[in-house]
Amino acid sequence: MLPFISSLIRKKEFQDFAGVCRGIYRVMDGVNQPQLLKENLIDESKKQQQMNGIDGQQEKVVQQIQEQNQSIKQGATKLDDNNKDQNEYKRQDIIEQDKQRNVQQSQIPSAPSINKQFTENKVPQTAIGRVYEFGALGVNLATNAMKTMVTQGNVSFRQALVSEENASLLAKGLCKMRGAPLKLAQALSIQEDEVIPKHIRQAFEQARQNADIMPQKQLEKMLKQEFGNQWMNKFKEFDIKPFAAASIGQVHEAITLEGKRVAVKIQYPGVKEAIDSDLNNLKMLMEYTKLFPKTMFLDKLIANTRKELHEECDYTIEAAKQINYRNLFGNQIEFAIPEVITELSTSRILTAEYLYGDTIDFAAEFYPQHLRNEIGRRVMSLTLQELFKFRTMQTDPNPSNFYFDRNSNKLILLDFGAVHEYTKQFIDNYIGVIYAATIQDRKECLSKSVDLGFLTGEESIRMKEAHVDSIICVGEPFRYQGEFDFGEQQMTKKIYELMPVMLKYRMRPPPPEIYSLHRKLSGAYLMNMRLKTKVNCRDIFMNLYEQYIKLQ
Structure with missing residues (x-):
C-alpha cells in the first residue's frame, strides 16, 4: 500500500497542487448529473438589490432613511444630526459593510451557458x-x-x-x-x-x-428499450443533444409532461x-x-x-442512494440534492430534478474571497459529516458534481452512483487516526494505522516514520488554529519528499474502504486548493469528534 497520505495524494491539471490530496486509489465514477448553467442566474429584482447593496432587513432600514430624506425635501420633517441615535450609525456601518460585499457579488459575471462539443462514436x-x-x-x-x-x-x-x-x-x-x-x-x-x-x-x-457520445440511432434504441417505442410521449420536450458525457452514460435535458425541468442520464449500451x-x-x-x-x-x-x-450500472441502486441522501441532508439549508423522478427512471435511465449553478472552476475565477471560503467550508463540513455522523459517503469528488446556486445560496450535490457505507469499527479507528494527527501523537497514528490495515506492523523503521510523517502532514488543516489557508499550503512539498520512500517500501495495499474514502478526501482538499479558501477545519472536525465520542 502507499501509506495513509499517499492514498490521499492527488494531482489533476493544477501543477502546484501536485501530490497533496491525490489518492492513487481514486476511481472517478459515473457521469455527472446535469448542470446547464444559466446566463441569467439572478432575477432582475435580485440584481438590483445586490447592486444597491441591500439585502433582507437592511433593505427596510435603507428605505426608511430614503423616506426620511424625501420628507426633508418636502419640508414635512427635518432631521437634526445632533439627535441621531448612535444605533443608527451602527446600522449604517453594517449596511456599508454588506454593501461592499454585495457590490463584489454583483460584479460576478453571468456563468457561460454549456455548449460543449462532443465526438459522436x-x-x-x-x-x-x-x-x-x-x-x-x-x-x-x-x-x-x-x-x-x-x-x-x-x-x-x-x-x-x-x-x-x-x-x-x-x-x-x-x-x-x-x-x-x-x-x-x-x-x-x-x-x-x-x-x-x-x-x-x-x-x-x-x-x-x-x-464520446452515442449516435442518435443508438440513443433512441436505448430509450425505446427502457421506455417503449412511444418514449417521446413521456416528455413534453427532450433535447437529443447531451450536455454531459462520461464513462457509463450521457445526460440530456428534458421537460416532463407536468412542465418540470429534468436531467435524464442514459447508460451506454453494452457497458454493463x-x-x-x-x-x-x-x-x-x-x-x-x-x-x-x-x-x-x-x-x-x-x-x-x-x-x-x-x-x-444499476441506476435503481443509485436512485435509492440519492433518495437516502435527500433524507440525510434534507434539513440542512446549506445543501440541495435533486429529487429523483422515479416514474421516469429504470435500471439504465435515471431522471432527476434539474438543478443548476456556478461550477467550482467559475467560482475559483470570479467569486470574492468570502464566497469561496463559504463553499470550501461546506465541502469540508459535508465530507466530515458523511464520515463521522452518517458513516455514508458519496465518494466521487469530481468538481462537476458540485455547483453553487447564488440565488438560493445552496451548494448543489450531484451523482450518487458511488455512495459507500462504512462500519462503526472502521470509522472508530479512522477518526482515531485523524485525531492523533491533530495532536501529533505519532505512536497512536502508527497503532491506528495497523488497526485499519494500512500497515502490517512489520515495515522498516524508515517506512513507518515516513508513513506517520505523511499522516501528520495531511492532518495539518485539522490541527491549525484558526482559518487554514489552502491557497498557501505547503503540504505538497512535504509529501513529495516522502513519496519515494513510501512507493519503495510499502508492503500491502490499503483496506478496501480506503479506495473510496480517500478518493473523496482528496477531492475535498483539491477543491479548497483550487478555490484558494481559508477555512477553520479544526473547528469543523473537533465539533464532530466531540459529538462522536459522546455517542460511544
Missing part, C-alpha cells in the same frame, strides 16, 4: 466487437513503439511504448470504448508522476473529460454486460506495457473498480 456492444477494439489498440501501440525505436535509436521498447503519440492514441481508444476501460482510466489519471509517466497520466485525464471482460482485457494491456510498478497493486485497483462498476 458508436459504442462497441458485442463481446467480439469490444475484444477487437482492445486488440486493435494493442497492435497500434506496438506498431508506433517499433517506429519510435527505429527513428530514435537508443530507446527501449517500454520507453517507446509510452511515448506521447501512444498516450494520445490510448486516450482516443478509451474514449471510444467507454465503460470499464474509461472508468479505470479515471482512476489512473490522478496518479503521481513517480507512478505513471506524466504524459500518460495526462492522456488518462483527457479521456476522463472527453468521453462487458464490465468483467473489459477489465480483464485492460489488465492484460496494462501488464503488457509494464506501465505500473508492483507497489501500485493494480490487481486490487481493478478488483475495486469491478465491484463499483457493477453497482453503478
